Amino acid sequence: MEDGGLGIGALARATGTTVETIRYYERTGLLPPPPRTGAGYRRYGAAARARLGFVRRARELGFPLGRIRALLDLADQRERPCAAVDAIAREHLAAVERKLADLAALRRELAGLIEHCGHGTVSECRILEALGPG
Structure with a gap:
């Protein structure tokens, strides 16, 4: 990082995010507004880069923005x-555990539908029948 910090594009590349994501995080208060150059360009230091890394990792773990x-x-x-x-x-x-349980139930239901497929015509299709009117 140069002495004056990173510009927004360089920060995006360095952290694997997009410029728009960084701007969004600033608008919502997840990232504090950075200092700006005399020409109005954003300059991000090591603290902003670390904070953005924290936010990205938390998002990867599925934490909602409020959390x-x-x-x-x-x-x-x-x-x-x-x-x-x-x-x-x-x-x-x-x-996460509730979502996993819901997905497991969904998996069982879909597997059951597929297992009972008679491989006949569409008019006899158990999968379409189970999905409702058709």
């Missing part, structure tokens, strides 16, 4: 106990 905002707020309070962070992670894990 990421809460985690960032907690991360900025370094002396606080981590119980609140743990609670957010546990809530997210429970949501």
Whole structure:
């Protein structure tokens, strides 16, 4: 990184995000507005790059933006106990487990429909019949 920081395009390339995503994160407060050059160009330092990395990793783990905002707020309070962070992670894990259970039920249902396919004509198709009017 040069002494003046990275421009928005360089930050996007360095972190594997898009310029529009960075602008969106700024508008929503996930990234603080960066300092600007005399010509009005954004300049991002190491802290902004690290924060963007945090947001990206949290998104990869499926955290919604509101929870990421809460985690960032907690991360900025370094002396606080981590119980609140743990609670957010546990809530997210429970949501992931519910989604996995829902997907497993969906998988069983689809597999059952496919298994009972008679390979006849469309008018006799059990899959289409199970999906409803047709």
